[in-house]
Amino acid sequence: MKRNIGFFCILLIFSCKAYSQQRPPQHTYSVLKVNTPALDSRIEVASNGDTVLISKYSIQDVNTYSRQFVEKVYKGTPFFKNGWYPGLLYFEDNSDGNGTLAYNLINNIVYFSLGDKSEAVEAKPIGFTISGQTFQKLDKKYQNVNTGYFELIFGDKKVDLFRQYSCVYSAKITGERTGYEQEGGNYEGEYIKMHKLFLGYNENVVELKSNSGIYKQFGDYRNAMEKFGKENKVNPKNEEGKIKLVVYFSYLLGEFEK
Secondary structure, three states, rough: OOOOOOOOOOOOOOOEEEEOOOEEEEEEEEEEOOOOOOOOEEEEEOOOOOOOEEEEEEEEEEEEEEEEEEEEEOOOEEEHHOOOOEEEOOOOOOOOEEEEEEOOOOOEEEEEEEEOHHHHHHHHOOEEEEEEEEEOOOOOOOOOOOOOOOOEEOOOOEEEEEEEEEEEEOOOOOOOOOOOOOOOOOOOOEEEEEEEEEEOOOOOEEOOOOOOHHHHHHHHHHHHHHHHHHOOOOOOOOOOHHHHHHHHHHHHHHOOOO
C-alpha cells in the first residue's frame, strides 16, 4: 500500500516506496535528489548482503525527444535501521500514539502511519520508541541542545550518557559514468551512518572526545578520572571505554557530591 509524504534530504529528491523485512506493506515517500526527481524508489537487500535504495528516473533524449527510463542504485538508506518499524510517539502534552515509524537520520524527521491504509505524515514528537529503542529531545533539561533526538544509554540523578545517530550521503561518482570505475561502480553513492556519545552534566551536553582529551571534560574530577582510566587501561577511542568512564564519573559524583 502506498503512502505519500514529502520531505527534504541534503542531496537527493526522489519518491520512494520503503519497506522492511519486518513489515511487508510498502511505504511511499519523497526525498531530494540534485535536480531530477525520481518516479519512485524501493529498498532492497542485494545479493551481496548490502541494503540498497533503487530509484527509477525518466530521462528525455535531447536529440530524439524520446523518453527513456533508467534505474540507479544507492548503497544504504537515510533511515534508522533502513525501514519502517512499529513504534510509539510521545508528545509534549503527555499524549502518545502507536503506529509505524520511520526515522530519517539526515534531517532528524520522524514519519508516522497508523496502519496500512492511512497516509504517512511527518510527526513532531518530543520523543519516540522505534524497534525497541527510545529517543528523546533534550531541550528542556539541557539548555545548549536545540535540535535532534538522543538515545539515553546510561543515566542517574547527576549525569546522563546519550548516543546520537546521524547519516551523510557520499557520491561515489561526481561526473558522468564511464563504465571503467574501479571502485563504487555499482552504486551512485552511499548513505553512511554513524553515531556519537554525549555526556549530560550540569545542564549541558558535550560530545565525548575519542582521545586523552576526554578527561578535560570531567572538570574538577579530571585527575581522578585520568588515574582511573590509566589504571584500568580504558581506551577512550571506543564506545565501551567511554561508557566505563561515565559510569565511574557517576560513582565519583555520588561519593563526593552527596
